[in-house]
Amino acid sequence: DAGVIQSPRHEVTEMGQEVTLRCKPISGHDYLFWYRQTMMRGLELLIYFNNNVPIDDSGMPEDRFSAKMPNASFSTLKIQPSEPRDSAVYFCASSSVGVPGNTIYFGEGSWLTVV
């Protein structure tokens, strides 16, 4: 079975540009998560969806970040305008039921560099 699929794998963009990261969760999984990994803060949850509905976006750093899930098989994380401090690895993940208790499966990550 296919795992969580993310695109792009790597992106380099200039400060001020819009960045869109894409994710396809594992088929049949009702929960989708966006995590960010940085050296300073480690792995942190940005937002998660249940059945395409955003449930908790308290981890989204600021209004420049937005996430959508228009259907069960697709989600986007958008940064507009991007800043150098947004440089990080962004992971999408999914699970079949909500944590605690169930395993979250991660994609390969999108490595973002903002110059």
Next chain:
Amino acid sequence: AQKVTQAQTEISVVEKEDVTLDCVYETRDTTYYLFWYKQPPSGELVFLIRRNSFDEQNEISGRYSWNFQKSTSSFNFTITASQVVDSAVYFCALSDQTGANNLFFGTGTRLTVIP
């Protein structure tokens, strides 16, 4: 509050040596789950194991074994006869009722296996 501590930042071992990665957690909940993930140099996060707070049985999977001790709030991970392919960053994580659908990660331990 939830907290996961991985005190070992980096460990180097020679191939075929055994190595133990430490994980200490904090939670006020009686029901919680512990996880280990592996992040190889390619960057993806790979799920290794999940344990619930009511099951203190140790688990063995091939060269991997996990020791869960509630008395010391620890969930340590041992690799027996390490191999170069084991070189990666290993993350311990916790989810509990209070944290809802969030996985709280430790800061990771970078393991380098020297051939």
